[in-house]
Amino acid sequence: MVEASRRQVIVQKYGGSSVSNAEKIRTIARKICDRARTGVGMVVVVSAMGDSTDELIALAQAVTGEHVNPSLREMDTLLSTGELVSATLMAMAIHSFDQDVVSLSGQQAGIRTDATHGSARIASINNERLTRELDAGRVVIVAGFQGLDEAGDVTTLGRGGSDTTAVALAAALKADRCEIYTDVDGIYTTDPRIVPTARKLKEIGYEEMLEMASLGAKMNPRSIELAAVYQVPVLVASTFEDVPGTLIHGGEPVMELRRAVTGIALDKNVAKITVRGVMDRPGVAGGLLRPLAEAGISVDVIVQNTSDDGATDFTFTVSEAEAQRALELIKQQQETIAFRDVTSGGGLAKVSIVGTGMQNGPGYAATMFTALSSANVNIDMITTSEIRITCIVKRDDVPAAANALHTAFELDS
Amino acid sequence: MVEASRRQVIVQKYGGSSVSNAEKIRTIARKICDRARTGVGMVVVVSAMGDSTDELIALAQAVTGEHVNPSLREMDTLLSTGELVSATLMAMAIHSFDQDVVSLSGQQAGIRTDATHGSARIASINNERLTRELDAGRVVIVAGFQGLDEAGDVTTLGRGGSDTTAVALAAALKADRCEIYTDVDGIYTTDPRIVPTARKLKEIGYEEMLEMASLGAKMNPRSIELAAVYQVPVLVASTFEDVPGTLIHGGEPVMELRRAVTGIALDKNVAKITVRGVMDRPGVAGGLLRPLAEAGISVDVIVQNTSDDGATDFTFTVSEAEAQRALELIKQQQETIAFRDVTSGGGLAKVSIVGTGMQNGPGYAATMFTALSSANVNIDMITTSEIRITCIVKRDDVPAAANALHTAFELDS
Numbered sequence: 043m044v045e046a047s048r049r050q051v052i053v054q055k056y057g058g059s060s061v062s063n064a065e066k067i068r069t070i071a072r073k074i075c076d077r078a079r080t081g082v083g084m085v086v087v088v089s090a091m092g093d094s095t096d097e098l099i100a101l102a103q104a105v106t107g108e109h110v111n112p113s114l115r116e117m118d119t120l121l122s123t124g125e126l127v128s129a130t131l132m133a134m135a136i137h138s139f140d141q142d143v144v145s146l147s148g149q150q151a152g153i154r155t156d157a158t159h160g161s162a163r164i165a166s167i168n169n170e171r172l173t174r175e176l177d178a179g180r181v182v183i184v185a186g187f188q189g190l191d192e193a194g195d196v197t198t199l200g201r202g203g204s205d206t207t208a209v210a211l212a213a214a215l216k217a218d219r220c221e222i223y224t225d226v227d228g229i230y231t232t233d234p235r236i237v238p239t240a241r242k243l244k245e246i247g248y249e250e251m252l253e254m255a256s257l258g259a260k261m262n263p264r265s266i267e268l269a270a271v272y273q274v275p276v277l278v279a280s281t282f283e284d285v286p287g288t289l290i291h292g293g294e295p296v297m298e299l300r301r302a303v304t305g306i307a308l309d310k311n312v313a314k315i316t317v318r319g320v321m322d323r324p325g326v327a328g329g330l331l332r333p334l335a336e337a338g339i340s341v342d343v344i345v346q347n348t349s350d351d352g353a354t355d356f357t358f359t360v361s362e363a364e365a366q367r368a369l370e371l372i373k374q375q376q377e378t379i380a381f382r383d384v385t386s387g388g389g390l391a392k393v394s395i396v397g398t399g400m401q402n403g404p405g406y407a408a409t410m411f412t413a414l415s416s417a418n419v420n421i422d423m424i425t426t427s428e429i430r431i432t433c434i435v436k437r438d439d440v441p442a443a444a445n446a447l448h449t450a451f452e453l454d455s
Numbered sequence: 456m457v458e459a460s461r462r463q464v465i466v467q468k469y470g471g472s473s474v475s476n477a478e479k480i481r482t483i484a485r486k487i488c489d490r491a492r493t494g495v496g497m498v499v500v501v502s503a504m505g506d507s508t509d510e511l512i513a514l515a516q517a518v519t520g521e522h523v524n525p526s527l528r529e530m531d532t533l534l535s536t537g538e539l540v541s542a543t544l545m546a547m548a549i550h551s552f553d554q555d556v557v558s559l560s561g562q563q564a565g566i567r568t569d570a571t572h573g574s575a576r577i578a579s580i581n582n583e584r585l586t587r588e589l590d591a592g593r594v595v596i597v598a599g600f601q602g603l604d605e606a607g608d609v610t611t612l613g614r615g616g617s618d619t620t621a622v623a624l625a626a627a628l629k630a631d632r633c634e635i636y637t638d639v640d641g642i643y644t645t646d647p648r649i650v651p652t653a654r655k656l657k658e659i660g661y662e663e664m665l666e667m668a669s670l671g672a673k674m675n676p677r678s679i680e681l682a683a684v685y686q687v688p689v690l691v692a693s694t695f696e697d698v699p700g701t702l703i704h705g706g707e708p709v710m711e712l713r714r715a716v717t718g719i720a721l722d723k724n725v726a727k728i729t730v731r732g733v734m735d736r737p738g739v740a741g742g743l744l745r746p747l748a749e750a751g752i753s754v755d756v757i758v759q760n761t762s763d764d765g766a767t768d769f770t771f772t773v774s775e776a777e778a779q780r781a782l783e784l785i786k787q788q789q790e791t792i793a794f795r796d797v798t799s800g801g802g803l804a805k806v807s808i809v810g811t812g813m814q815n816g817p818g819y820a821a822t823m824f825t826a827l828s829s830a831n832v833n834i835d836m837i838t839t840s841e842i843r844i845t846c847i848v849k850r851d852d853v854p855a856a857a858n859a860l861h862t863a864f865e866l867d868s
Contacts, residue, residue: 064517071518098540104477105484105548112547116558120543123536127511130533134525135518145529150607171607194563194584 051083051176051217055186055208057224060281061128062092064135070223070281071135074181078141083176085215087186087208088132090124098124114159118188119196122148125185125204133183143181146171148188149196151211155189161200161338162189167214176215184211202262209265213272220269220276222261227280228288229254231453232306237444239454245289246304253396253430254307266290302399302406303451306444307430310437312342312390313365314423316357317372319382327356329379333371339364343392343425343434353382357423359434362388390422393443394432395451407431413450417442464496464589464630468599468621470637473694474541475505477548483636483694484548487594491554496589498628500599500621501545503537511537527572531601532609535561538598538617546596556594559584561601562609564624568602574613574751575602580627589628597624615675622678626685633682633689635674640693641701642667644866645719650857652867658702659717666809666843667720679703715812715819716864719857720843723850725755725803726778727836729770730785732795740769742792746784752777756805756838756847766795770836772847775801803835806856807845808864820844826863830855 054074061067078084098120102112126147133145152168175182186204191197199206205222212220227242229251234240246254248270255263261278269276270292279287320326331341344358360368369386376384393414400406410431414421419442423434435443448454467487474480491497511533515525525533539560546558565581588595599617604610612619618635625633640655642664647653659667661683668676674691682689683705692700733739744754757771773781782799789797806827813819823844827834832855836847848856861867 064514067518068520101477101540101544102547105480105544106551107481110551113550116543116546116550119539119558119560120547123539126532126536126539127514130529131514131518133529134515134533137526137529138519138523145532147532147609196560 049081049083051085051215052077052219052221053085053087053208053212053215053217054221054223055087055204056089056132056281057204057222058089058092058095058128059225060223061088061132064131066282067128067131067135071132071139074132074136075139075141078181084181085172085176085184085211085217086132086181087184087204087211088125088128089186089204090121091128091131094124094127095121115195118159118162118198121198122185122188122196125187129183129185136181136183141181142179143183144175145183145185146175147185148207149190151182151184152214153189153207153210155191155197155199157191157193157195157197159195159197162191162197164189164199164206164210167210169211169214172211172215202265205262205265206268209268209272209274209276212274213268217274220274222276222278223281224278225281226278227283227285228278229290230305232444232448233308236308236441237306237448239445239448241453243288243304244286245291247398248290248292249429250304250396250398251290253394253427254305303395303397303453304399305396305453306447306451307392307394307396308440308444309392310440311362312359312392312434312437313362313386313388314357314359314390314434315365315368315372315384315386316355317381317384318355319353320356321380322352322354326379330356330372330375331358333375334360334368337367337371339368339371341368343423343432345423345425356381359390359392359423389437390434391437391440392432393435393440393447394430395447396430398429400429400431409450410447413446414443417446419443419446462494462496464498464628465490465632465634466498466500466621466625466628466630467634467636468500468617469502469545469694470617470635471502471505471508471541472638473636474501474545477544479695480541480544481548484545484552487545487549488552488554491594497594498585498589498597498624498630499545499594500597500617500624501538501541502599502617503534504541504544507537507540508534528608531572531575531611534611535598535601535609538600542596542598549594549596554594555592556596557588558596558598559588560598561620562603564595564597565627566602566620566623568604568610568612570604570606570608570610572608572610575604575610577602577612577619577623580623582624582627585624585628615678618675618678619681622681622685622687622689625687626681630687633687635689635691636694637691638694639691640696640698641691642703643718645857645861646721649721649854650719650861652858652861654866656701656717657699658704660811661703661705662842663717663809663811664703666807666840667718716808716810716866717812718809718866719860719864720805720807720809721853721857722805723853724775725772725805725847725850726775726799726801727756727770727772727803727847728778728781728785728797728799729768730794730797731768732766733769734793735765735767739792743769743785743788744771746788747773747781750780750784752781752784754781756836756845758836758838769794772803772805772836802850803847804850804853805845806848806853806860807843808860809843811842813842813844822863823860826859827856830859832856832859 106112129145136143155162186207230240275291342359346356419439421433519525542558549556568575599620643653689703755772759769832852834846
């Protein structure tokens with residue numbers, strides 16, 4: 043027991059593009075074997091191969107016909123097969139290199155979830171079998187993105203589900219580190235396709251990463267949140283390029299993090315919905331937004347001005363793809379909640395400066411607004427959190443805004 | 456409870472070629488809904504779609520490399536996904552026609568097996584969930600070919616596994632009938648491609664069907680055996696053509712079965728292995744054949760002549776594809792079991808007459824040998840069972856032999 047608990051345990055995760063064919067699987071299998079032979083306990087979470095999930099979704103649509111949504115319960119079992127395929131193939135590849143290995147489904151790995159098919163939350167992890175297999179000297183491959191609910195039915199964890207699996211297993215095993223391998227090689231100060239001087243960060247704090255989650259690494263905020271709660275250090279790195287990645291952790295900020303602003307987050311698919319002449323009573327905002335939450339539409343920035351005449355304007359943003367549905371859901375409430383009219387507008391973007399160092403320092407907002415103004419960027423809406431300031435701007439202004447801010451906050455160097 | 460037990464329950468099985476694309480799945484789904492709406496309790500076992508199993512095997516071989524056999528445990532989980540995909544798709548299709556439905560994996564259907572990966576045997580079926588879903592008015596789709604062993608690992612049932620699943624579920628549920636839908640429309644007196652006058656049988660007994668298992672219906676003997684033990688009537692019929700099939704049952708033979716010979720079974724891939732000068736001691740035959748059994752090679756006809764000088768010749772047949780491996784395994788034993796030499800020869804076939812009516816009647820062997828002789832077919836080996844006489848002949852002689860026997864035993868009419 044002492045022996046086992048002293049051994050280093052690493053949880054790795056490989057995304058779909060990393061395991062999209064047999065050759066890539068063999069390449070990764072070889073790396074895993076090399077690492078395992080250093081004596082590290084290895085748990086490896088894999089996503090479905092390349093486009094296999096899309097193919098399964100297309101099949102589901104074909105058998106149900108155009109105008110019917112496939113049953114979410116059936117869809118979950120169907121989609122879970124994609125990860126089972128890549129997990130067993132990875133285990134076979136590792137086995138062919140004479141390394142002891144076993145693949146486990148989410149269920150076998152002890153992952154229990156609630157019954158929300160399509161976007162289940164992990165309720166608990168029974169790590170008994172995982173620990174037994176690790177103690178037996180096996181590399182353990184786990185099918186990502188899936189679990190089992192109380193009724194014994196397969197569930198899936200929704201977008202970014204395999205990242206969540208990896209971080210949750212790392213937490214349950216008290217692993218030394220979770221390593222997310224993907225097709226980008228780390229977290230950047232901002233999108234390098236828009237700001238040529240963007241730099242890769244060596245490390246970043248959980249909270250900053252949460253705010254920056256929409257950046258290059260495409261990591262789901264949910265897994266970052268989980269990592270923060272359980273204090274799991276997460277390395278984001280490239281699968282095939284042997285270059286240093288970015289470590290997301292909660293330790294003392296080192297030199298690099300002392301700079302006030304760590305990065306510029308960009309989100310270019312924003313629409314806003316404005317409800318005018320709302321009676322300003324307690325509970326009105328909640329009432330208006332509840333049907334959107336029930337329809338699974340995320341509401342992001344919310345701005346409401348207090349008013350003197352008892353009526354107010356209420357504005358919020360949603361992703362552009364969900365704007366039309368959100369507008370309809372608001373309109374349907376005009377009978378129960380009094381307001382004058384509702385309008386929507388797209389073509390917007392969110393530009394945010396993020397950094398824990400901002401918490402105690404003044405002047406960041408002023409610097410931001412000045413920089414945007416000098417770049418002729420008009421600000422539509424503003425919101426702030428403890429470690430972030432966000433401006434809603436026209437989508438076409440994003441390059442000018444991002445470059446101006448990157449320079450103004452000395453991220454180019 | 457009384458209500459539930461009085462309701463008719465049918466277990467159906469659809470093979471891989473019947474569910475090879477979305478259109479076929481929708482066609483079958485519609486038929487299942489029509490049947491379910493008559494009030495019958497429906498459990499439907501499906502195989503993997505068309506060639507999907509072959510594609511998974513090819514992937515497994517690609518990740519393990521040329522000269523390594525993929526781990527059987529991993530292979531079982533990998534292959535089991537094929538049936539999960541078709542089961543969930545079938546459930547979605549049925550759901551789109553507004554019929555209550557649920558898909559279950561082998562595990563969820565309560566199928567427990569031993570741990571022989573690749574060819575597991577069913578140990579028990581806990582029909583609790585199946586019964587609950589049926590009582591709730593749902594059509595239950597079950598992924599065929601798979602179960603769960605005591606360690607909680609997925610197993611597969613080997614060749615013909617989905618037929619076995621269907622018959623076993625029918626037995627566990629005390630279903631009224633098991634219906635096997637396939638790309639042939641029933642059991643014929645012999646192979647219609649070889650004997651143009653071959654006729655489809657309306658019904659056939661379990662024992663006869665066991666002997667004829669290699670005929671057109673391609674049914675696995677294992678599922679017939681299971682059906683016989685639990686007295687489950689099995690209908691073999693065409694998936695898409697609306698013509699009567701063949702009912703396999705254990706009831707009193709009706710008119711048609713009173714004829715002595717029910718059919719002519721043909722197997723055209725036979726090789727024989729002859730071991731000469733074997734010391735005729737008890738246990739020698741068992742000793743020679745044990746390594747073949749351990750290698751999974753089925754030995755079929757076995758002929759041994761008693762001898763006076765203490766040494767004997769020992770001949771057996773195997774399928775042509777396994778002849779070379781069998782020969783090597785026998786040769787390896789020359790050091791431990793004394794024999795003079797061993798030879799093998801292929802290009803043979805088995806021609807059998809089958810019928811329960813033969814049990815009490817004499818003269819069938821004589822009629823068979825005369826008919827073959829008149830057709831200039833030489834007989835190499837002969838074995839008999841209670842309801843079958845088998846001759847090993849040259850493969851090229853099969854058409855002449857089959858047609859001569861079909862006529863001699865009055866099956867043409």
